[in-house]
Amino acid sequence: MVMLHALDRKLLRDLWRLKAQSLAIALVLACGVAIFLTGLGMVRALEATLEDYYSRQNFAHVFASVRRAPLSVVQDVAEIDGVQTVEARVAGWVVLDLPGRAAPASGRVLSLPENGPLLNVPLLVDGRLPDPDAATEVAVTDRFARANGFSLGDRFSAIADGTRLDLQITGTLRSPEFIYTLPPGGLMPDDAGFGIIWMPERAAAATFGLTGAFNDLSVKLRRDARLAEVIDRVDAILAPWGGTGAHDRETQVSHSFIQAELNQLRSMSAVLPPIFFGIAAFLVNMVLGRIVALERAEIGLLKALGYRDSEIALHYLMLAVLVAAIGIGIGWGAGAWLSTGMSRLYARFFDFPWLVQPHDLDVYALAGLIGLISAGVGALRAAWVAARLAPAVAMAPPAPPSFRRGHMDRLARWLRLPQTAMMVLRGILRWPVRAAFTALGLSLGVSILVASNFMLDSLDAVIDTAFFKSNRQHATLVLAQEAGLDAVTDARHLPGVLAVEPQFDLPVTLHHGSRSKKLAITARMPGGDLARTLDVGNRHVPLPEKGIMLSEQLAAHLGVAPGDTVLVELSGTRSGEFHLPVAAVTRQYIGIGAYMQMDALAERLREGPRVTALNLWIDRAHLSELQAALKEMPMLATAVMLTDVRESFQDTISENVRINTVLFITISVLITVGVAYNGARIQLSERARELASLRILGFTRAEVSSILLGETAILALLAQPLGWAIGAWISWAMMAGFDSDLYRIPLVLTPANFANASLITLAAVTAAALLVRRRLDRADLVAVLKTRE
Amino acid sequence: MTRDIDTSATSNGSAETVFRTRGLTKVYGGNGTAEVRALDGVDLDLPEGELVVLLGPSGSGKSTLLNIIGGLDHATSGQAWFRDRELTKMTDRQLTRYRRDHVGFVFQFYNLVASLTARENVALVTDVAADPMDPDEALDLVGLSGRMDHFPAQLSGGEQQRVAIARAIAKRPGVLLCDEPTGALDSKTGTAVLAALEQVNARFGTTTLVITHNAGIRKMAHRVIRFHDGRVAEIEQNAHRVSASEIEW
Structure with missing residues (x-):
């Protein structure tokens, strides 16, 4: 049995006597510890997982898409200074007709190089990769397979540009490119409605008419590479083939969402815990200060008995340490529980093959140390006061707190405040x-x-x-290729469609001075009632007859205001450039945008109006007929049910x-x-x-x-x-x-x-x-x- | 040994009884712990207007009596009346009302509100009393007219106690109950405090009960009651009272 010193017994009894106050402080401290632990733990887990996953699976640094480029171009890109590996792929959108699912689903087809992919290497979860010579074998994302209840060997249909393909699943995969997957036009992952489909290179090229060519490029850089220069060089090389602009990881959907999450975690663990630690330190200061005041006589007695000042100071510090220990213990427990909950939440939205568990001992130790320091700092003043008390002074009663009269008194007298209110007021001012x-x-x-x-x-x-x-709009149909206005007429004949409004998305780079932005101009018919632009007061504002309308963020990025002019540089299949006046600024929260009237854009391009998407207003009573019809619709890349x-x-x-x-x-x-x-x-x-x-x-x-x-x-x-x-x-x-x-x-x-x-x-x-x-x-x-x- | 009080033998000869107790008993503890009979069947009649000194060793029951007739504590059995009202039947709320309207207390430790000046400490009471005197007047009575705007920390112990007395008398209480009012004071300041009590009693006829360990103080009383083991051991009346200033400490 351990013999406790009398002073230690006092410590434990004090703690018990103050249990409610101690617990209140401990819980505040526990919040800080738990959030710090969870925030920092998850940041480190995500960072470690990403780094590990990306490097093992050779996640690319630069991504580009192009209308159609011959494979010989790949060599040109490989020769750019700083490029380590280049891989060309065929990529395309397909509408999926899944057994047991009424609504059409969307798929992104990616080609699998014959000798296996070098970059963005998918990880086999189950089954095998499709045979390079097979025409109908595919591998799909593991989540897509599970969400739809697919087993190996199951079949489903994909409609590529109006051609129905009968595909068989040979394996399920996950990829560093698709840790977070958004369906086209979607805002949340949709595992059942959207899947990635890996198809052997030959079959994919045949499907999308790209034999001997590619339309998707991934580049891995050497450590010493200059990212911006490489991107410029890639753009220059791809421009003649309809390049729509290369970009780095920052705008790669999956990576950017994870980074956004990481940023949120980082700011949470930077902002919240200090608040809790600060409050806990203040509470310890307040409570211990009072205890030392109350125990004046005891402190005097202890000193008279021969206890050293340091022992007395340590005694009161230890009380704070015990309270902190309780808080840290609770915080560790709560933090472990929160981390588990967060990991589970991440597992729902992010598709990690493994998650490095955030239960790092050093993070626990750091959280505990910060908790101890907070309580210790809070206890310092009280411990110092206790140590400094001279025994003779300590054993005499303290002088009553001195109050002084001030301006507040005149005010209070003038207000005829009762004495009880004066007590309260002076207490605050004292x-x-x-x-x-x-x-x-x-x-x-x-x-x-x-x-x-x-x-x-x-x-x-x-x-x-x-x-x-x-x-x-109820739905948006994204077309696989540009079409003329007759696409509107065709769509109007689909079952259940009440109204159709066409939209044309044109990939461009907008320039203003030295600033530029790659994006698509969205052109619509004037007077459209489904997809509309809003002004900064969130009121509907019609598209300008002439000129271009920019979203606030885009206008700010380019440094333009209405009345200024932007230079439009065409990319993709078109080339050339022209100037446009900025007519208005519009407000939008999701994405950025540039908007024009269809005719105005067509005039600038010197061609007839083109259509790349159709916005629909639907009679819900005929939804199932419409869904069936969409599965057979030629030229449909994907249907977004808003x-x-x-x-x-x-x-x-x-x-x-x-x-x-x-x-x-x-x-x-x-x-x-x-x-x-x-x-x-x-x-x-x-x-x-x-x-x-x-x-x-x-x-x-x-x-x-x-x-x-x-x-x-x-x-x-x-x-x-x-x-x-x-x-x-x-x-x-x-x-x-x-x-x-x-x-x-x-x-x-x-x-x-x-x-x-x-x-x-x-x-x-x-x-x-x-x-x-x-x-x-x-x-x-x-x-x-x-x-x- | 308890003796009945001769109620006719009062200072002014025709006063009414202000406090009356019959078989008043207070027992602490019990239920397993040792029982302490702090008051053991006290019968007492105190006439209006007197200055009464309660003497007795610690634990003899004098403070317990003061607390019960002051409405601070409940008796275990027996009865106590203030004039025609039975205190022992009152609820906590009624006792609060009783204290507010009729009782002034003075304790050994002055118990002033540190954040209020002398005047404000008195006003604390006059604000809620039915027929109070002006706080300045009360402080003047105890000889503190020059220190009214001082905070307790700026006053000596005797001055603080006199503020406490001013606070107790400012509402013109029916009775003034003092528990060791000079216990924490030296002789000079103690004398000033006693003089203040004496003056209040003489001027307003406020029945004043003073508990003390200092037997010298008994000389200024109309009546001296000695307690022993929870009972009244002896009651004596002073034929010749001396003034506070003449009391030897």
């Missing part, structure tokens, strides 16, 4: 730093809720804008809403209760005598409680506007952080958001205050007064 930190702590609880509510409101606004104001996109987006978001709401309310309540409860407990301890005196003077319980809780109430109320402001700032920072070419979110801050945040935190403050009030009600008045402070 310890302004403590009051400020308490208000700040409470406001952080508010701001976390404001920021989390903001995300939800903002996504609502995105959905509303993207689907109900802007892209109102109603499904909308639903899957909303489903995903509403699930995130649930997780977020629970998580952030928990976090906010822990902070709020931790700060409010400890604040009120210390008030109670400091004011016990005064409050007992007032009770004896005939003040009622309610009156006395109002003094005790008045300070907490005032600080909580002051914390609200501060919390709103901090929350608005965090929201703004999040909005800025999310801003990318893929998507951005609007700054939506509603009164309902602020009200919700305030209601929840004020309820938590009230609960904490009531807990303390219960202690006050139970206090023995006489006993308090008969003791010397």
Whole structure:
């Protein structure tokens, strides 16, 4: 049996006596530890997994697509300085007719080189790769196979440019190119509705009429390569063959989504944990400071008995360390649990072959160390005070805290404030730093809720804008090749189609001065009612008769405003360039865009109107007939059902809403209760005598409680506007952080958001205050007064 | 040994009874722990307007009596009346009301509110009392007219105690209950505090009960009650009272 020293016994008893306060602090600290652990752990796991996966499977650095280039061009690219490996592929879109699925699905066909791929090497999950000589054998993404219940040997149909192919699955794969997969036009992964199909090179080339040619290029660079120069050289080489512009990993869909997730994790683990550690340090400081004040006489006695100053200081530091240890323990547990949950969430959206588990001991140790340091820093002042107390002074009662009269007194007198209000006010002014930190702590609880509510409101606004104001069509048919306006007439004859609006997407590079952007100009008919452009006030704004309309982000990127001129450089099958005036700026949250009237664009190109996509308004009663017809439609690359996109987006978001709401309310309540409860407990301890005196003077319980809780109430109320402001700032920072070419979110801050945040935190403050009030009600008045402070 | 009080023998000869107790008993502990009978069947009648000193060793029951008749504690059995109202039947809420309207307390430790000035500490009471005196007047009575805007930290112990007395009397209480009011003071400041009590009693006729360990103080009382083992051991009346300033410490 271990013999505990008397001082250690005191330590353990103190901890037990302070269990509620200690737990409140420990939980705040635990939040910091858990989020730090999860954030940093997941960042490291994702980074390690990516690096490992990319290097093993030779993930390319540069990607390019081209209309049709002869294979001899590959050698030209390989000779560019800095290029290590080049691989040409055939790629194409197909409509899939899957057994047991009414709606047409989409597929992306990629060719498998005869001797096996060198770059973006897929990983065999099950079965085997298709025989290079077979015409109908394919391998598909593992997720696509599982989502559709396919086994090896199963067959399905693909319609490539109107030709129906009967394909047989020989194996399932996953690829570093498709860790995150978005269906064309989709916003969320759709495993059942979209799959990657690997086809032997010869069969793929035959299917898309590219024998002896390629339309997709991947390039792996040497370490010393200059990325921008290589991209320029590749563009120059491919331009004559209809190159649409090479790009690096940053705009590769899968990679960019993972990077966005990583950025979010990084900012979460950089912003949130310091808040929790800071609050925990403040709470430790406040509570230990009070304990040392209360134990003055004991400290004097211990010193008189011969304990050294360092032993006394260590004693109080150890109390903080014990509280921290509890918090760290809880934080480790919660962090491990959160990490597991996050890994599971990632497994749903990302297709990693393996995930390096984020249970690194050093991350745990680091989180624990930071937790210990926070508590230690918080305890320093109290430990220092305890160490510095001279025994003779310590054993005498402390001088009453000195108050001074100030400007506030004149104001209070003028306001005819009752004495009880003066007590509350002077309490706040006497310890302004403590009051400020308490208000700040409470406001952080508010701001976390404001920021989390903001995300939800903002996504609502995105959905509303993207689907109900802007892209109102039920479906979009993407054509495999450009067509004339007769495609509109054909589509109108499809069953269940009520309205058709054509769209022409033209790949270009927009230039303004030294700035440029590769994208597609979207041209539509004037007066279109399905896909519409919106102004910055989210109101429908018609396409300009002349000139081009740019999305805000694009205009900002190019540094242009209405009235300026941009240079349009054609790419793909067309070449040449012309100038266009910027007519207006439009607002959109998903992607970037440039818009024109169809006739205006056709005139510039000196050709008749062309169509690459059709937006449909559908009679839902005839949906199944339409779906069947689409499976047979020639020239269809893919059919995007926007109603499904909308639903899957909303489903995903509403699930995130649930997780977020629970998580952030928990976090906010822990902070709020931790700060409010400890604040009120210390008030109670400091004011016990005064409050007992007032009770004896005939003040009622309610009156006395109002003094005790008045300070907490005032600080909580002051914390609200501060919390709103901090929350608005965090929201703004999040909005800025999310801003990318893929998507951005609007700054939506509603009164309902602020009200919700305030209601929840004020309820938590009230609960904490009531807990303390219960202690006050139970206090023995006489006993308090008969003791010397 | 308890003796019945001769109620006719009061200072002014015709006063009514302000406190009356019958068989008043307070037992602490029980249920497994050792029982302590702090008050053991006390019968007492105290006339209006007197300055009464309660003497007795620690644990003899004098503070317990003060707490019960001051409405701070409940008796285990027996009855206690304030004028015609039975305190032992009152709820906590009614006792709060009773303290607010009728009782002034002074304790050994002054229990002033540190964040309020002397005047404001008094105003704390006058704000809620039915017929209070002006805080300035109350402080003047205890000789503190020059220190009204000082905070407790800026006052000496004796001054703080006099603020506590001013606070206790400012609502014109029916009774003033003092538990060791000079216990923490030296003789000079203690004398000033006693003089303040004496003046309040003489000027307003406020019945004043003073618990003390200092037997010298008994000389200023109308009546001295000695406690022993939870009972009233002896009651004596002072034929010749001396003023506070003459009391030897």
